Amino acid sequence: MQTETKDGMREKILEAALKRFTHYGASKTTMNEIADDLHCSKASLYYYFPDKNAMHFAVLQKIGEVYFQEMEKETRQITTAAEALMNIIAIRQNFVQKFCRLELFKILQDASLAFHDELVKAKEREVAIHAAIINAGIERGEFHVADPNETARLLAEALMGLRYSVLDHVRSDSSFTDEEFELVIKKQQLLATIFIKGLKQP
Structure with missing residues (x-):
């Protein structure tokens, strides 16, 4: 994860969120689930997005x-x-x-x-x-x-x-x-x- 560029990591987060939101629905998806999909910490998501609404x-x-x-x-x-x-x-x-x-x-x-x-x-x-x-x-x-x-x-x-x-x-x-x-x-x-x-x- 350290070698990931900022823009590249943000794009990966959005792709993971889109996949989850499309399959399960945005309201039923948690930040923890997205972090688990990406094998990163939830804190990493908050570095790019202040909350789930911003990610949505x-x-x-x-x-x-x-x-x-x-x-x-x-x-x-x-x-x-x-x-x-x-x-x-x-x-x-x-x-x-x-x-x-x-x-x-x-x-x-x-x-x-x-x-x-x-x-x-x-x-x-x-x-x-x-x-x-x-x-x-x-x-x-x-x-x-x-x-x-x-x-x-x-x-x-x-x-x-x-x-x-x-x-x-x-x-x-x-x-x-x-x-x-x-x-x-x-x-x-x-x-x-x-x-x-x-x-x-x-």
Whole structure:
């Protein structure tokens, strides 16, 4: 462990935490278990993270970057803008299914100011992705939109809103059922379909 660089050790901790959180759930994982997986002391974890919430936040940042990179890749390989907008929903669906045990809603409830700032940045990044796709649709003659950036914001915010309105409330265990998740996706797909039809109107 002594020869490990600081950045390298931090990355190993995040990988171990992600593995545990994904399999068992963040709330059911202890710092001791992560330390045991890494064959290090719990004190070593606290050198890099002041508490488990900070580690949880860092894990979400790590997988969030992968999520956005995948979405941004979609904007660089557009066949049709309509298809790309639907593919974004599929990317989100696969991501949430894979990382559903990371308990995003729980950390939202306990969010610090720093985490709130990251959420704002994430929202703006998601809006920018939708804007890039809509602008591509305009350039191809597929969409007819007067204000692509504002239209992208409206669509992105409407899709985000469905995640909360369909679930009604967040349970104490910060979980949701497969049926609830599928309902969110179906409603997002329906909304996007209606929205796309509107964008195609001359």
